[in-house]
Amino acid sequence: MIERLRMTLSLPRTGDQWVAGIAALLPLSLVVGNVAFELVTGMTGFLWLVQSLFIRHDSLQRIQKHTVFWPLVFWMTGIMISRAANGFSAFELFHDLAFIRYVFFVLAIVDISKRLPVDRYLFSGVVAGVVWAALNTLCAYMLGFDIIGHPLSYYTEKLNEGQRIGAFCAFVFPLFALRLIAAKDLEKAGRLFLLVLIALSLGLLLVTKSRTAWGAAGIGIIGGSAMALHGRQRWAMIGSISIAMVVGGGFLYFTGYQRGLASMYDRFWIWERSLIIWKENPIWGVGISSFPKAIHQMAMSTDFRPYVSPDGVIYKVDSASHAHNLILQLLSCTGLWGLLSFFWLLTNATRQLLKDIPSRWLGLETCPFVVVGIGLTGWNIYGTFYANIVMFFIAWMGSQHADSS
Secondary structure (H helix, E strand, O other): OHHHHHHHOOOOOOHHHHHHHHHOOHHHHHHHOHHHHHHHHHHHHHHHHHHHHHOOOOHHHHHHHOOOHHHHHHHHHHHHHHHHHOOOOHHHHHHHHOOHHHHHHHHHHHHHOOOOOHHHHHHHHHHHHHHHHHHHHHHHHHHOEOOOOOEOHHHHOOOHHHHHHHHHHHHHHHHHHHHHHHOOOOOHHHHHHHHHHHHHHHHHHHHHOOHHHHHHHHHHHHHHHHHHHOOOOOHHHHHHHHHHHHHHHHHHHHOOOOOOOHHHHHHHHHHHHHHHHHHHOOOOOOOOOOHHHHHHHHHHOOOOOOEEOOOOOEEOOOOOOOOOOHHHHHHHHHHHHHHHHHHHHHHHHHHHHHHOHHHOOOOHHHHHHHHHHHHOOOOOOOOHHHHHHHHHHHHHHHOOOOOOO
């Protein structure tokens, strides 16, 4: 494993290597900031598109046969039809149209995976992201600012670096953990290396104090274990993991890491309003850039009552950037079309992952479960940082992996 990392970090010699190398920078760029990770995503798709048009003229034709191609096309089509159906300003049009950068990012990875072992690149990128996040977080807590000068508040609040690191580690901690548990081909050095990565990613998860990230990581480990170990007489191990997650969650809850449930009551109000938005626009939704405006208009209207909790406290938010639920976000923004397209994409990527599972990086089986786990209460699939994370792992799952064993 360590030797493969060294090979991956050597200077790229072909167009495919440049595309894979830039894509692998995405986890690290998430810690740097919005401009960095958007630049990485955009450059990955752009370089692949240029290469496809001028060097590999058959790439655009062959990619149409890949299992993720049509779900991505249908999802993007739904986004644009939703925008047209609801009217638009110049900002809304370009904001929604820009979602195509994620489509090109995924297509770039799955296409070059037929010719290049992208596992090595993406895994190296994940390692770099975890190490960089750990160094920045440690520096921020010790000095009051991180390596690039961001203040400690960026890591202690539920925005900025803390939010992005929490979401990222919700994916990578289960991935590393299952890889260590299930793989039999690892040497002692490889196992020690994974143990260090597990410790770093778990520590980052705890520091972010995000219940959404904790819960999703637990769901990922349990679901991924059941998928990877099914039929291998290891149900006792799966049971042990489940019990450990429950005990660990209870420990965190009763030792002060949990916050009050007020945020859940706010979410109930947002969920109710999101459902109303979808019912008024069942097929196409309200548009991905129009959701905050639609929620705010409801908050200001006297036609909609606030949510009253069981203890009689009234909850009503004036604004919300997203629905805090994957299904409601997809439905309210892009309707049934968007919901079905996304789960078609997630299903096909998972099927591609399972097709050649003996030769794949064990641990990726956790990813679809983490997506669902985060989707229960968490981040916006149409938001910039979280869309980048999800598309990174969907591309990895959907890859065909030349010489990936």
